[in-house]
Amino acid sequence: MTAPFRTLDDLDVAGQVVLVRADLNVPMADGRVTDATRIERLAPTLVELADRGAKVVVLSHFGRPKGKDPALSLAPLVAPLSAALGGRPVGFAVDCIGLPAAAVIDQLAPGGIALLENLRFHPGEEKNDPAFAKALAALGQLYVNDAFSAAHRAHASTEGLAHLLPSAAGRLMQAECEALAKALETPEKPVVAIVGGSKVSTKLDLLQNLVTKVDRLVIGGAMANTLLFARGVDVGASLCERDMAETCREIEAAAKAAGCTLILPVDAVVAAKLAAGVETATVAIDQVPSDRMILDVGPATVAAINAQLAEARTLVWNGPLGAFETPPFDAATVAVAREAARLTAEAGLVSVAGGGDTVAALAAAGVEERLTYVSTAGGAFLEWLEGRSLPGVEALRRR
Structure with missing residues (x-):
């Protein structure tokens, strides 16, 4: 039976820049991740896309910054994300749009992975601003949402972006939706x-x-x-x-x-x-x-x-x-x-x-x-x- 939503099986990702909306909003203390469950659950989608030859670009929010708050940077998550990916290198861009992001993505080879800075450093993210969604879309050719935990928010990276690029659910999103449907819908x-x-x-x-x-x-x-x-x-x-x-x-x-x-x-x-x-x-x-x-x-x-x-x-x-x-x-x-x-x-x-x-x-x-x-x-x-x-x-x- 065909899934009611598109999945990774519907995308030809080889050589394409795939923007993956993740939820890396994990608990931290003293600059260290105290519970890596969300990172570990995300890993299978990123590994599959990389192994299929995609250039994988990870988008996420972290906390509730009011403007660019260095304390809420995603930079400290590069090492834990790399560890969850079995030691694969992860690049980092100091912004999630514009030249800083494009420069890091341009350097990715097929199978490479990069993490972009906190989406919520831009007010357009939570406002679902069309201009901000377009700036994100300009970075890639395909969009994958693997952040069910943020799916109740109509934000630029969770809702707006899905209408601008060919889109699909990642494996975590797919598993979550299928489990929930099995529990209450059917x-x-x-x-x-x-x-x-x-x-x-x-x-x-x-x-x-x-x-x-x-x-x-x-x-x-x-x-x-x-x-x-x-x-x-x-x-x-x-x-x-x-x-x-x-x-x-x-x-x-x-x-x-x-x-x-x-x-x-x-x-x-x-x-x-x-x-x-x-x-x-x-x-x-x-x-x-x-x-x-x-x-x-x-x-x-x-x-x-x-x-x-x-x-x-x-x-x-x-x-x-x-x-x-x-x-x-x-x-x-x-x-x-x-x-x-x-x-x-x-x-x-x-x-x-x-x-x-x-x-x-x-x-x-x-x-x-x-x-x-x-x-x-x-x-x-x-x-x-x-x-x-x-x-x-x-x-x-x-x-």
Whole structure:
């Protein structure tokens, strides 16, 4: 079946200058990359293009500079990018348009790779300014977008450029789009979604979309407290958006109308404060003491979630079940993550997860590599879950 968007398979890249939009917005401390995941995931696209004889030019933003901020230069990423490419040399241009960029590109041989300076040093990038997009397009003959994590932004390098040059999705973008389509657009049913996090108010669009797409929706984290409160459950001193109660009842009604079963905690791990080593207790969800906070779901809830996963064919996960950063309130998230990984390996569960906290929680559980697909795309992954179209993806669709 033909992909709904163009891929590297559709491009003849030999001898061509290929502009690759990447996301090298990686965490750094003291000038060193502290998590190279995004760089490592980008490498296969760059290696394939280089091995097919392209002159590969990497475009990326970094941080939120207001003008040309030397502290946000991409120069320190040349060495980590080269390392991820197996030691291949990477050139660097001190600007992403104009003569400095053209001079570095002109020196590339087929198979050569260069990185251009931070796109956001130019205000035209975030404004999707046509003149800036044309200045980028003037540097190459083909465009590849491999930055799904920036695809929710209609910027010059993510959306504008795709209309000016023959364009395609890179392998990372392709894998992400295919995984997400498999999870929600054409999933094997039953579909279970797990949504955690602290506030219902920040995930309203997500919840409203998911109740129309999935068969069972598990809600954990502090946002579950708000739904429980809306049902009349006393959640003690727990974090709770009491002013969202009516909205929660509307979500429940929408779920019922769509035939989606909502699964809320039946027990909880409570404590007087969120701190390592604090005294905890496990209580039924309607027995939370008035001076205690719900900080994780309990073992009965974990068993109920895992029972749902055992029947599921597809899992979509965004957000931890408890305050996982502070043990022992990571226990439920770790237990469910490991069961999801086991079912993925042994029962063919299609498991797709994403979002910053989710990725960190899965890594802490040691299962980040054992689910079907774990997205590092952050905001783009969340907007996709909310049912929004992503400008960077739409621009690549076959017409």
